[in-house]
Amino acid sequence: AQSVTQLDSQVPVFEEAPVELRCNYSSSVSVYLFWYVQYPNQGLQLLLKYLSGSTLVESINGFEAEFNKSQTSFHLRKPSVHISDTAEYFCAVSDSRGNAGNMLTFGGGTRLMVKP
């Protein structure tokens, strides 16, 4: 079984400031890691994912996350946020074993609030 903890339920930040959204996970098996974003009244959208290879993964809109196996973390960062980044962000994991399926276990979410 896996669990995901997002340590901050809300993160207020001013526009153009850097931000870090924290995610820690617990699992008895190897996992893949994901960040999803949910804008108001919309479904979840995949932001970025770590399956294998380089532990630093990037999204097309400037976010990045680093997989740290020893600390069981997958924190999301952006060096300069925009008003349009205001949304709910969810960290998720899935069992990486071959026949385990792609079901996701989500954290509780972090609401990023970007202020002008």
Added chain:
Amino acid sequence: ETGVTQSPTHLIKTRGQQVTLRCSSQSGHNTVSWYQQALGQGPQFIFQYYREEENGRGNFPPRFSGLQFPNYSSELNVNALELDDSALYLCASSFGDRQYNEQFFGPGTRLTVL
């Protein structure tokens, strides 16, 4: 390419009633997963269907059941509704059930149980 669609958008039911929620998967996708997202919480996995067979189930009671049809659309049925069933129900589709198969989410159905 049509994305994942869900119906209805909103639904109000009373305790003890039954409800059916519907999901049309993205074109070409053969796997559908359902999640429950209570207010202020992250989504919780209910179950997954792959090629019309249940492929995995989360920690939900048997009164939560589902179907996947030959066209890969899906239904989520909940019997004997309880107040705690009030939530946003999300459907996600993917081509295949491997971990590298990205799941695409619909906008959800907001269920309120009174």
